Amino acid sequence: MAQTRTAEELAKKQKEVSVAEFFERNRHLLGFDNKKKALLTVVKEAVDNGLDACEESGTLPEINVQIIEMGNDRYRVIITDNGPGIIKAQIPNIFAKLLYGSKFHTLKQARGQQGIGISAAVLYAQLTTGRPAKITSRTKKGKDAYYYELHIDTKQNKPQIVKEEKVEWKHEKGTKIELDIEASYQKGDQSVDTYIKETAIVNPHATIIYTNPKAEQFVFARVINKLPDEPKEIKPHPYGVELGILKKMLNDTDARTIQSFLTKDFSRVGSGTAKEICEKAAIGPGTKPQSLTHVQIEKLMEGIKNTKIINPPTDCISPIGSAQLEKGLKKEINAEFYTSITRSPSVYRGNPFVIECALAYGGEQQVDGSIKLMRFANRVPLLYQQSACAIFKSIIQTNWRQYGLSQSSGALPQGPLTLVVHLASVWPPFTSEAKEALAHYPEIIKEIKLAIQECGRKLASYVNKKKRIHAESKKRSYIEKYIPHVAEALTELLNLKQVEQAKIKTLLENLLEKHRGKLSKVEMENIEYDEEFAKIGKEEKKKQ
Numbered sequence: 001m002a003q004t005r006t007a008e009e010l011a012k013k014q015k016e017v018s019v020a021e022f023f024e025r026n027r028h029l030l031g032f033d034n035k036k037k038a039l040l041t042v043v044k045e046a047v048d049n050g051l052d053a054c055e056e057s058g059t060l061p062e063i064n065v066q067i068i069e070m071g072n073d074r075y076r077v078i079i080t081d082n083g084p085g086i087i088k089a090q091i092p093n094i095f096a097k098l099l100y101g102s103k104f105h106t107l108k109q110a111r112g113q114q115g116i117g118i119s120a121a122v123l124y125a126q127l128t129t130g131r132p133a134k135i136t137s138r139t140k141k142g143k144d145a146y147y148y149e150l151h152i153d154t155k156q157n158k159p160q161i162v163k164e165e166k167v168e169w170k171h172e173k174g175t176k177i178e179l180d181i182e183a184s185y186q187k188g189d190q191s192v193d194t195y196i197k198e199t200a201i202v203n204p205h206a207t208i209i210y211t212n213p214k215a216e217q218f219v220f221a222r223v224i225n226k227l228p229d230e231p232k233e234i235k236p237h238p239y240g241v242e243l244g245i246l247k248k249m250l251n252d253t254d255a256r257t258i259q260s261f262l263t264k265d266f267s268r269v270g271s272g273t274a275k276e277i278c279e280k281a282a283i284g285p286g287t288k289p290q291s292l293t294h295v296q297i298e299k300l301m302e303g304i305k306n307t308k309i310i311n312p313p314t315d316c317i318s319p320i321g322s323a324q325l326e327k328g329l330k331k332e333i334n335a336e337f338y339t340s341i342t343r344s345p346s347v348y349r350g351n352p353f354v355i356e357c358a359l360a361y362g363g364e365q366q367v368d369g370s371i372k373l374m375r376f377a378n379r380v381p382l383l384y385q386q387s388a389c390a391i392f393k394s395i396i397q398t399n400w401r402q403y404g405l406s407q408s409s410g411a412l413p414q415g416p417l418t419l420v421v422h423l424a425s426v427w428p429p430f431t432s433e434a435k436e437a438l439a440h441y442p443e444i445i446k447e448i449k450l451a452i453q454e455c456g457r458k459l460a461s462y463v464n465k466k467k468r469i470h471a472e473s474k475k476r477s478y479i480e481k482y483i484p485h486v487a488e489a490l491t492e493l494l495n496l497k498q499v500e501q502a503k504i505k506t507l508l509e510n511l512l513e514k515h516r517g518k519l520s521k522v523e524m525e526n527i528e529y530d531e532e533f534a535k536i537g538k539e540e541k542k543k544q
């Protein structure tokens, strides 16, 4: 017979779960599902933070990444940035408290979102090696540098300070984090090496110095000495708000009336629009926000939906820019033809976004013959969950044959092509906390397809021209091969002197030239860029 338990007995087992305890069990949700991925995730969280912090503080980023193999599947990861540093009092919370950050409550384009990146890496280190996180930071030249060793008290989701001291540090400002983790290192598609290289492509304003566990050092030097435009912070757009959020906003607002709530707490709502929403929701514009009933809140949602509201402002997005993206691509990928495009802003669920696409054709081919796809969101490479991503879906739904590549259904096209797709948004819609794939919003898929098509058309004209020239030169060489024989036969048939044979040959050659026209060269659109970067590339290689 099944056991029977009373509610009182069951109640003894019911208690709060701290967020740290939750992620201790569910580390796969944050990108720590296996040792190889764990290494990538730790590096990624620290590098993304370093880049975000540098950009926020107006510093051209210089990030140093070092991975040291310690044996027994243990690695030491050391990441140093030249950013603004972190004030002493905040260091423990930032690194040893989950869901603590500056970005969750602001709508602004950044790499980080939830405030769970770097503390999750610290938690993973603690779980797998038991070693504390070691942090050094200085906020300004001339100020003291502080060193911390931290653990996370997972029951309370609170920092535990193991060591705290003032130290000598050679860096003027910035932050250094050192973590010992259980991991495994492999080269290839989903490796740290790939992540760093792709990061360098979409962040041509950053210098990254990377030393891998084999003690090989790679320097990815910046090619643009200007920071991207700083994205502005925006208020949410009414179209993007969900019922629960609206309820919370109504409760928390300082506004005294619904009308002023709508105009103050949202973007793009003027008093006319606010009045229209209220009218459609059958709520008086002077109603106190906190007094709305559940039914009225639902009506307010309806009112928003039925009112035409202009799209959100787009200065909250800072795309890479097509010229910059192309520069980044040229610096890291050898190819014959490059093209790129930045689309104008569009909106999904009230969130503005911009799609950028770039491609490099004619370089190395992948082992399986398919194109190399690089996916990015807010300048961060996405290396896992490719087939679950809206970018992948958009690519396989595009007809690549029209651009001169072969393709079987449901698969990536085939050919020597590197394709870059970037989504910039205040809130990229990831399918999970691990931030690996973009959700399938129709608006996003449509924009990606349009971007691909624009680049694809340019690619097609290059590929077709190349094919035509190839076919033509094949035909020519065929004819050219027979010209001496024809000349010889004619000389014999017409009983001409031997000296005439050379003349006939020249005449035939002229005839060929006249009939088939000059063999043109395939010109690259921006060849001058390429030369500039070929030079930089060579100098970099020499340095290494």
Ligand SMILES: Nc1ncnc2c1ncn2[C@@H]1O[C@H](COP(=O)(O)OP(=O)(O)O)[C@@H](O)[C@H]1O
Pocket: 045, 049, 050, 053, 081, 083, 084, 085, 086, 094, 100, 101, 102, 103, 104, 111, 112, 113, 114, 115, 116, 117, 118, 119, 120, 175
């Ligand atoms: N290297 C750094 N330099 C300056 N500030 C940092 C650095 N790393 C993290 N921070 C701060 O700590 C916060 C928490 O970081 P994190 O846990 O990765 O969450 P998120 O990046 O999602 O906000 C960031 O929002 C930022 O304010």
Ligand SMILES: [Mg+2]
Pocket: 045, 048, 049, 111, 112, 113, 116, 117, 118
């Ligand atoms: Mg982060």
